[in-house]
Amino acid sequence: MRAFTFLVNPASGGGAAPDAVVPVARLLREAGATVDVTYSPGPKAMGALVDVAIARGDVVVSVGGDGMLSSLAGSVSVAGGTLAVLPAGRGNDFARMLGLPEDPAAQARLLLEGAVRRVDLISWTLPGGAPRLVAGSVYSGVDARASEIVDGAHWLPKKAQYPYAALRSLATYQPGRFRVSVDGVEHEYSAATVVVANSAYYGKGMKIAPAAVLDDGLLDIVVIEAASKLELMRSLPTVYDGAHVTRPEVTVLTGRRVELRGRGRTPIPVGGDGEPLGALPGLDGPPAVAEVRPGALAVIA
Structure with a gap:
């Protein structure tokens, strides 16, 4: 027992x-x-x-x-x-x-x-900081801003909080310049957001990384490149069923170690599983690092 x-x-x-x-x-x-x-x-x-x-x-x-x-x-x-x-x-x-x-x-x-099963976790480290273990995903850019808005939207019914935050963050977003290195291969994007995902879901049911698996020893990196605010708002419903990954402005990468840097008009915010995790380091400094911890957690499921 x-x-x-x-x-x-x-x-x-x-x-x-x-x-x-x-x-x-x-x-x-x-x-x-x-x-x-x-x-x-x-x-x-x-x-x-x-x-x-x-x-x-x-x-x-x-x-x-x-x-x-x-x-x-x-x-x-x-x-x-x-x-x-x-x-x-x-x-x-x-x-x-x-x-x-x-x-x-x-x-x-x-x-x-x-049954007890073992699932992966994400280790997230900002330059000079201690590693933080995250279960679902780490996200930087417009979705981190949406998470901040959700925290202040308690006056709305619970069902309306996430859609409201998503639309408001998209209406006010400015694209950032992201440098993303996945297992040593570097990419650069002008983007609205970069998500490093262990789980497929975030934002109350948005299937941001539809191919993500909790125990495959890999991270799914989803980059949504800069587009017009109206275009991003129109595409928002497709995130709920994962169809957004077929859009030309979306890139999906997989790997075990991700290095992230970013520059925007203001520091690019980072969140993880609904909690603020600071801001991305600039393009010229040492990166933030996300690494998969295979089978790190025993969970009843």
Whole structure:
């Protein structure tokens, strides 16, 4: 019988996370499992809790959004534990990629009986900084700006937040100059965004990297080159089914190590799994580096 430590971000999903825990924890306890539930104000406060949970042999359950999950994934990976996911955020894109159920009974059954599989993670490092492990994707440019807008769009219904942020960011974007090196082969683009993806999904169901696989030891790099604002807005619906990759302004590359630099009118923002990750270094300095960590995370799915 598995034991579980639920680590909950109570702010996730506009406060939906605490309610998501109750029926699943009850079903697990009725089945005889040991369940501990701990609340935190955010993902950065969780490292010590992860270490304690793994030391006693618990499965760590992330209850919240993609940012919470990504932060825990790194900690669980480093500590050698097993992660499970109870999606309760606005996007839940990594849970979507894993094919996780939404019904509490099915979620409890998966936690008790589901197989443990190993998936890749992305190691992201800015010059002079420490590596950050990311589960889904790292993105730079207009989509990082959209992520910033989402964080300030709580006044909108949840279903409208991501479409609103995408359209607003496209309406105000300025293309940047990106230098992208994939496994030592350098490319240069005038682009709206560059995405380094482990998972196919981001932005609440946008299939930005449709060929991405979580356990293939590869990263998918999606470059959307500069186009008119109107053209980008018109093409936005195609991102939801992955059809955008057939458009002439979209380039898809694959590799294990990606070096990124960029220059824009202002510093080009970077995000990862819904969390801000700073800005890209300029074209003339040392690059930011994304590397795949094959099989780095054990997860119940």
